Amino acid sequence: MHARSLRFTGPALLSLATLLASPAVFFAQTSPTTSSASSSSDRWLHVRVISTESKGETVRVNVPLEMAEKVLPAINKDRLHNGKVRFDDHEMNGVDVKALLDAVRTSKDGEYVTVQGNDSDVRVAKQGGYMFVHVTEKHSYNDKNGKPSEKSRVEVKIPMKVVDALFSAGKDELDIVAALRALSAHGGDTELVSVKSDENTVRVWLDSKNVSD
Amino acid sequence: MMILAKLGLGVASTIVFASVYTFREGVIRVDVDEHRDGGSHVHFWVPAAAVPLAMRFVPTEHLREAASHASEFMPLVQIVTKELRRYPDTTFVDVEDGDDHVRVSTVGTKLQIDVVNPQENVHVAVPLTTVNDVAAQLAANAPGI
Numbered sequence: 001m002h003a004r005s006l007r008f009t010g011p012a013l014l015s016l017a018t019l020l021a022s023p024a025v026f027f028a029q030t031s032p033t034t035s036s037a038s039s040s041s042d043r044w045l046h047v048r049v050i051s052t053e054s055k056g057e058t059v060r061v062n063v064p065l066e067m068a069e070k071v072l073p074a075i076n077k078d079r080l081h082n083g084k085v086r087f088d089d090h091e092m093n094g095v096d097v098k099a100l101l102d103a104v105r106t107s108k109d110g111e112y113v114t115v116q117g118n119d120s121d122v123r124v125a126k127q128g129g130y131m132f133v134h135v136t137e138k139h140s141y142n143d144k145n146g147k148p149s150e151k152s153r154v155e156v157k158i159p160m161k162v163v164d165a166l167f168s169a170g171k172d173e174l175d176i177v178a179a180l181r182a183l184s185a186h187g188g189d190t191e192l193v194s195v196k197s198d199e200n201t202v203r204v205w206l207d208s209k210n211v212s213d
Numbered sequence: 214m215m216i217l218a219k220l221g222l223g224v225a226s227t228i229v230f231a232s233v234y235t236f237r238e239g240v241i242r243v244d245v246d247e248h249r250d251g252g253s254h255v256h257f258w259v260p261a262a263a264v265p266l267a268m269r270f271v272p273t274e275h276l277r278e279a280a281s282h283a284s285e286f287m288p289l290v291q292i293v294t295k296e297l298r299r300y301p302d303t304t305f306v307d308v309e310d311g312d313d314h315v316r317v318s319t320v321g322t323k324l325q326i327d328v329v330n331p332q333e334n335v336h337v338a339v340p341l342t343t344v345n346d347v348a349a350q351l352a353a354n355a356p357g358i
Binding site: 054055056057058059061062063064066067070071074075210211 | 299300306308310311312
């Protein structure tokens, strides 16, 4: 009898172990707090587009920068290869962007371009390690304060290190992956792009949250 | 009597192992509801473990044809699914346009796609490991390999 009991012990223990393991395995599939969960130090790029036209379209995109860094080099389509975008020289109208940026990088903080026109204002500046580009388009009519009414306002704020990384590849290439790495290394929450117009509001920003507000 | 008991234990163990394997791999869930008259309502759950197994029975020429069309994107799919597993319970894309709503997210280790509009509701949830396995099998069957 004892020998018979022993013969059953093996399969019985195996079954018991399996039964005990099954909920753990099952919950490992569904639990949000798995060990592979993203760490709080992950940097997220958020894009939000709100259209006020017709039905009011809203687009929210949340991308972990680390994932983008790994996925982009795998996309080889049209001008995008190995995380780099190739552009033709004639598209830059003969402007040597690399030389231009090199000049900006080595210059002191300040306002480089200020254009105030009837239909638009443009401001390009470097300050505190950031490059700022502000473009304001104006309506032909004035607002209640007597100033030209704003048609659209574009504000771009890019860390200089990201700009450097973007142009760190060949002469006619933009290194998107290097720029993403530089963005990852950039600490703190950063508002990169803000566009406000009569029809759309666009916001691109960087933080450590995996949800947009 | 003892033989029957052993047999019973063997069957029970097999069922338990099969259940554990099925749950480990997860299930593929598809829900489609068309809101028009006579519209179809499709709801099914398939053990994800069955998919790579079923693919082994697909004739090689069909698999090669599918692979030739998709081979360009298979490495990308494999990388994306591998990376997505690191971000459980996250909404990656959310688009609202009036009554239309599209959402691409991860729920645990599943990729979930929800499309809700006045014409139809579609909800698909696929374990990321299954997508990765299928991509790997298609990549392995791509012409020239």
